[in-house]
Amino acid sequence: MADQLNGKKIAILVENGFEQVEMTKPREALEDAGAEAVLISPEKGKVQGMQHDEKGDSFSVDIVLKQANPDDYDGLLLPGGVANPDKLRANPDAVKFVKSFVDAGKPIAAICHGPWTLIEAGATKDRTMTSWPSLKTDLRNAGANWVDREVVVDRGLVTSRKPDDIPAFNRKMIEEFAEGNHGPRLSRSHQEAEH
Secondary structure, three states: OOOOOOOOEEEEEOOOOEEHHHHHHHHHHHHHOOOEEEEEEOOOOEEEEEEOOEEEEEEEOOEEHHHOOHHHOOEEEEOOOOHHHHHHHOOHHHHHHHHHHHHHOOOEEEEOOOHHHHHHOOOOOOOEEOOOHHHHHHHHHOOOEEOOOOEEEEOOEEEEOOHHHHHHHHHHHHHHHHHOOOOOOOOHHHHHHHO
16 A cells, blocks of 8 residues: 555544544554645644543644645545544534535545534535444434445545444545545536436
């Protein structure tokens, strides 16, 4: 997988309370594949990682969300943890940032509770996805076809359930990020008209 993502710049969007391993392991995989992985947060300075319900390490924020331009990035990683996506989905700037990736058809990888923010950004309708099991009803109510699988890919959107899925999640994330843009997201009526 080395050099697959050379020249690619990937945004990792987090708030305090993200599941640490769901950021660190994918970030490591992205960097090993040649990507520049940029930690973005509404918080300045440092963000707090979690190891389940225990505090983990804190990490330096590379760019504060208000200064981040989605056009500068080729893909987006949304780690889980309960507090992290719950704060992000309530933050209009974060939702707008995520929505810009959705609208542009850029690849997005979200694990565990990460898809909560995708619901708010309008990214889940007519998509097959997975997540932490407690999000199943939320995703179905938002129009997704929820399935219980290690990793699911649907038109550039990669989702996984939990930390155990990270190896499969990382492989598919790198594949999709290497493929690049999947084209602007069309409404279902436009897709049906094309076929």
